[in-house]
Amino acid sequence: MKNTLRELRAERGWTQADLSGELGVSRQTVNAIETGKYDPSLPLAFRIATLFGRPIEAIFHPDAS
Amino acid sequence: MKDHGAQVHQRASGRRYALEFLAVLIAYGGLLALAGFVVDANPDAWWRYAIAPLPMIPAAYLVFASVRYYRRMDELQQRIALESLAFAFAGTALITFTYGFLDAAGLPRINWWFVWPVMGTLWALGTWLANRRWL
Numbered sequence: 001m002k003n004t005l006r007e008l009r010a011e012r013g014w015t016q017a018d019l020s021g022e023l024g025v026s027r028q029t030v031n032a033i034e035t036g037k038y039d040p041s042l043p044l045a046f047r048i049a050t051l052f053g054r055p056i057e058a059i060f061h062p063d064a065s
Numbered sequence: 066m067k068d069h070g071a072q073v074h075q076r077a078s079g080r081r082y083a084l085e086f087l088a089v090l091i092a093y094g095g096l097l098a099l100a101g102f103v104v105d106a107n108p109d110a111w112w113r114y115a116i117a118p119l120p121m122i123p124a125a126y127l128v129f130a131s132v133r134y135y136r137r138m139d140e141l142q143q144r145i146a147l148e149s150l151a152f153a154f155a156g157t158a159l160i161t162f163t164y165g166f167l168d169a170a171g172l173p174r175i176n177w178w179f180v181w182p183v184m185g186t187l188w189a190l191g192t193w194l195a196n197r198r199w200l
Contacts (some may be wrong), residue, residue, distance in 0.1 A: 019116070025139035026139050026141070026142070029142065037198075037199055040140070
């Protein structure tokens with residue numbers, strides 16, 4: 001899946017460490033989500049959506065295939 | 066937004082595990098010396114079999130510490146840990162059974178001590194592979 005997490009984080013001027021602190025995960029996990037290497041669980045995706053005040057589908061998009 | 070709570074929490078979790086590991090190591094070393102001394106001094110005593118594995122009592126605590134450490138990881142760290150352990154679990158079975166057949170065919174018998182170093186080595190290799198895939 002693709003996502004706009006990096007852009008959303010940049011809009012707020014947050015570092016990956018800031019975001020990881022808000023989400024309760026490691027910085028490596030934030031990085032793996034941003035680079036698309038790891039798709040978060042539904043609960044974590046909801047935490048991300050709630051944090052940025054957007055629906056999940058506005059942040060995560062299925063890969064075009 | 067400057068609260069790095071999760072980072073702090075995870076560092077603390079790793080530090081706690083390291084401290085528990087150190088405490089176990091110290092207790093293990095002490096009991097190892099004691100058990101070795103007692104067993105050597107009483108080589109024919111029937112109770113030496115109860116004394117010889119004494120160092121394993123503090124080591125048993127690591128089972129609980131390891132599970133707690135796993136539970137404190139985030140979801141990706143848990144996935145990496147699980148993949149590396151699956152690699153080590155199956156790899157150790159493969160290697161030890163292979164050597165078991167070679168042993169039956171006539172190669173020298175190897176001590177049980179070697180099982181964990183084999184698994185630990187495969188665990189480290191599995192962690193490296195899983196990190197490459199996910200991080």
